[in-house]
Amino acid sequence: MAIVGIGLDIAKSLFQVHGIHAHSKVVLKKSLSSLEMVTFFSKLRLCLIRLEAYAGADYWPRELCRQGHTVRLMTAQFVTPYCKNDANDTEAICKAVGRPNMRFVPVKRAKAQAILTLHRARDFLVSERIALSN
Numbered sequence: 001m002a003i004v005g006i007g008l009d010i011a012k013s014l015f016q017v018h019g020i021h022a023h024s025k026v027v028l029k030k031s032l033s034s035l036e037m038v039t040f041f042s043k044l045r046l047c048l049i050r051l052e053a054y055a056g057a058d059y060w061p062r063e064l065c066r067q068g069h070t071v072r073l074m075t076a077q078f079v080t081p082y083c084k085n086d087a088n089d090t091e092a093i094c095k096a097v098g099r100p101n102m103r104f105v106p107v108k109r110a111k112a113q114a115i116l117t118l119h120r121a122r123d124f125l126v127s128e129r130i131a132l133s134n
Contacts (some may be wrong), residue, residue, distance in 0.1 A: 003027055006049045007093035010060055018090030026091075042067055050093045052076055053105040061107040073105040 006028075007018040015037060019028030032040055036061070041049075046068050051057055053073040061071040074093065106118070 002045055004047050006044075006047055007090035008049055008051050008056060008060070008091065009053060009089045016090045018093070023100055027036060029090075038063065041069065044069075046070070048072065050074065052089070056106045058110075058113055062110065065107065071107060073107060075105055 003019040004022050005020045006019075008114060009016040009018075013035060014031045017028060017030045017032055018026065019030075019041070019091070021027050041064055048070045049061075049064055050072050051061060053075050059074060061073060064071050067075075
């Protein structure tokens with residue numbers, strides 16, 4: 001059976017992949033290193049890839065979109081109720097995306113991410129200056 005959806009957990013050095021076919025049956029459970037990610041997804045038929053959004057989660061969605069895959073980022077607050085433990089996060093991500101009230105986060109471009117980094121650094125410096133003056 002062809003994989004139509006993938007849940008991807010990128011929070012660690014090893015990425016967990018959970019693939020399902022059209023009837024939501026599990027057809028793939030795999031761990032990949034960052035070097036294996038590009039080759040694995042380039043060989044895979046185009047599908048919907050689901051990820052949990054967090055501060056550093058924008059690089060891989062950009063890479064996967066360049067290969068032609070559809071990528072959906074979900075906020076952690078909507079994925080967490082489905083999570084039991086770290087090993088099942090990818091399965092929870094696959095389940096959560098099908099919920100009717102699920103909200104998705106747009107993938108940030110590299111330039112937007114760099115600007116946000118500068119704003120956070122400035123905010124940090126301002127708070128440090130205020131702390132020193134107090």
